[in-house]
Amino acid sequence: MSRSARTASAYHRLTGYRRGRLTPHALDWAHQPRPRKPYPQLARIPFPTDLSMPEMDYADLVCQAGQSVPAPQTDLDLNTLAALFHLTHAVTARSMHGDQPFYYRSIASAGALYPFEMYLAVHDVQGVAAGVYHYDLFDFALTRLREGAVPLTPSSARRVAATIYISGIFFRSAWKYRGRAYRYVLLDAGHLLENLRLALTALGLGFCVHTDFDDARVAALLGLDEGREGGLVCVHLFSSEGGKGRLAPVADPSPLPNDIRDASRVSAREVTYTEIQEIHRAGYGPAPTATGRERQPVSPGWHPRTWIDLPPSSPAGHTDYARLLWQRRSRRNFVSQSISMDHLAAFLDPMATSVAGTCMPTGEIVAIGLLAGAGTPVAPGAYLFDPHGRRLGQLAGGAMLESMARACLDQMWLKNAAFHLLFVSDPKALDQAWGARGYRYAMLEAGRLGQQAYLAATALGWGACGIGAIYDREAADLLGLTRDGALLYLVGIGPLKGR
Structure with missing residues (x-):
């Protein structure tokens, strides 16, 4: 068998876990990665802290975010x-873990390792000079990496204020996760x-998400060490109606200094995993033209026996989105407690709306499944969720939560969840339609x-x-998947002790 990881199916197979075949791995705590990039002394713009957050109901926000992007209602400025x-x-x-501070964040992350970074290219923002900036989460500030006009990457037919x-x-x-880490x-x-998509909608900003772009050009613009850090998503923020015409073309800028590029190194002792390098480089864009499947769902081989229609959901009162975001945590102290069909429908509604507002250029490439436990309003078993018809299709009957908990590296607390939400795809089909970049599309989605799912669960307590x-x-x-089908991600959901 080839050890190359240059396709979605090969990478997913090579980094698969198999019972009894996991290689022991001790964490090198002395060289744990830094949670922030170590940039040199560069000019910074502190964000104002006396912020006025928009008041918006969570259910209304999700509904608006699933619709077509309107013209911007807000001009971009520093506030x-x-x-x-x-x-x-x-x-x-913030809390202390031993003698080290630990920072809870508004975003879920595998192992609380938070591998992502955010950058801002300013083209036309009131009160903020054009250039490229890095977002410093801990100081709540922008660090300037480039000054002056920068190229619009990727291109856009509309006038862009920032990216x-x-x-x-x-x-x-x-x-922590070695070669498998690219998944996480x-x-x-x-x-x-x-979170970004919802925030943009809450603030009335027009935007467009791009997951297909020239990787090398984006890396050069941001000053990334391509062996250590890669661009994954670009989001254009449009100018309001007052901004007329497209931006004037700007030539690609000179490379940034080495000390900025070196900030992609987050530990004194790093290990390079070939499989990560191969799958990421193999997916460099622009992606090849899809083979006629760009709007066709990727099927994991599920064929429901019968369908159960969900009732119209009726959210219980106003749920302030900003407060909800601050309450979000990864919680797993599940308790056996029945949930109603109305609550199950209220949970699944944001999933359906979010699928309709997909950010991917590929149509539906992730199927949503559900493993129901004894406390759910449907019979225990496996189901396919149809987000368009708002219905559940039964795939198999019987108690499956404990078996799935065992398949999740024997994390037996999972059997106490009310249900498991499943995100499933077919890596081989991704390769055939979109090449190696299809793996990015599916995992991002x-x-x-x-x-x-975290937000919808939090809204229900x-x-x-x-x-x-x-x-x-x-x-x-x-789950009865095809030979090439794969469970990409699972989220345990259910009522909690003491709630």
């Missing part, structure tokens, strides 16, 4: 940017993307929907905890 970054990625609490870039630093996750880097970037550590083939067989 608006501050609110945008605060609603996207913020520290929500936000999401990157992933591979070793932040690989320190993408899932976590997807978590961040969904699974992470994006997973973040929405439930717990949610995401799992990417899976005995891959064991889980696929349990």
